[in-house]
Amino acid sequence: MNAAQLPALQIVIPLLAAPVCVALRQPRVAWLTAVVATWSSLAVAVVLLQHVLATGEAVSYHLGGHAPPHGIELRVDALNAFVLLIVTGISAVVVSASRKSLSEELSEKQHYLYFAATLLCMTGLLGMTVTADAFNVFVFLEISSLSAYSLISMGRSRRALTAAYQYLVMGTLGGTFILLGIGLLYMATGSLNMADLAVRLQGMEANRTVQTALAFLVLGASIKLALFPLHVWLPNAYAFAPAMVTALLAATATKVAFYVLVRFLFGVFGTDFAFDAMHLDRVLMPLALAAMFSASIVAVFQRDLRRMLAFSSVAQIGYMVLGLSFASELGLAGGIVHLFNHAVVKSSLFLVMAAVAIGVGSTQIEDLRGIGRRMPWCMGAFVVGGLSLIGVPLTVGFVSKWILVRAALEAGLWPVAVLILLSSLLAVVYVWRVVEVAWFEAPAEDAPQVRRPPAGVVCAAWTLAAAALVFGVFTDATAGVALRAARMLMEVSS
């Protein structure tokens, strides 16, 4: 098989499968189409990652046969191959599980729309990840965002509509800021290809246009990845979207935005410009720390499981940005491993939440009393996911936090290392609140009978929770790949 063609397939498969879903309309057929498309995308991503790791070289695809920098290039290296694997893997698991549980929240007639929008969202996310063209990033960003807005608006409560509207306004502002930044870069350099941009930007540190471009790109990406304090759209969007949509978006959308930020800072601007000349770390590091603490504290006081998990997402994004702000190989690797950790774990936790919502009919934490004994499989997955969120050894969360702490010490910032550990304690508090209620309190006497959640959802939650355990023990696959990707990025950017 010719690996050179594979990057294009990552975009083409979901893009073609989406209209097929709309044309066929049958809920079961649309689901099957989506399942086939997502699993084959995952297979392509696995082959790509293997190929990139084996050869050590990036796979470059020239759209229409036009060579870069004038033609559009798709380029897959160790970093985005890893992100591709995460996005396709989570999509495959969540889409496979969503057939039954979706019927709880959407009428059968709307299922095909859900699958089509999910596939389009995936197209956008994968496109943003594979492309090496700056303007393509904007186009794919909008494809993924528009489908994400419509997915969120499918929620049962009418508040889903206002959440989607709010996300649309914030997201469009973010997307337009990114467009503006790309335009200013084009103005200064006359190029849109990322590698070409990196070459042309050398020695332009004093150029005001380029400095402004950096500011707008970082701002736009920060809105899309929900960096504190630009995260206001996230809690409502995650809390009121259909549960399956939350499980998918929480694991993919913000992660790809983080990847875009990393790619622009390290692959286009370079560390010399972004960190040594513009001191971006002085902005990003305090915001990351603020996110880790404020969002965790807010999560502790949430009464609704969904909102608690959503605020925890904002806190976890803080860890990723913190890793990036060290501007070192180790820090970047920590950020990338944490990206993997959070994607897998948060998706698993939101799947548990979906199962609980079906089983108990509520996601208020006080309604979950004694649920551990009545839904042991479900809450078992929650415990595993929670442990990884905290960063307990033998989970992948430990690996990422360990690398982050080492990066902080390496940079001579021991207070930051202490803060990482302290904020993990907050995670202990909010995870424990749920575990205590679910496992150690007796169910209320008038508690209604628990419905059996669909087996698919529980299986999916366990698949992802198991991944958090497996990759926490076999760290070569996560930390090893992340270190390679970080080393490659630092070589490019220095």
Next chain:
Amino acid sequence: MTAGHYQYWIVAVLMMTGLYVVISKGNMIKKIIGLNLFQVSVILLYVSMGKVEGGTAPIVAEGFEVYSNPVPHVLMLTAIVVGVATTALALSFVVRIHEAYGTVEEDEVLAMEDDSTGSDA
């Protein structure tokens, strides 16, 4: 200098007007109008940067040697499509919000959300 780059002033003023409308207005339709202004300012920036003084449309013909740069113009075709799609989606949300809440004023909607627990259909 100011006179030579007057289009940047137009872009900046339009952009900040749009952003101000998005932030300050409580009416959801007005917010969308602000969002559109904001997007259009960026489109103007791109279009103006492709213009070369004295340049003509980039079609090879005898007697013309200076051409405008078509790339930013082509990029903006895509951005306009994105803008239209965003506006359409936003308006459709507003229609459904109006159906569900009976108003498109953000503060009234927020007041209603505070009353309910959010589990209502």
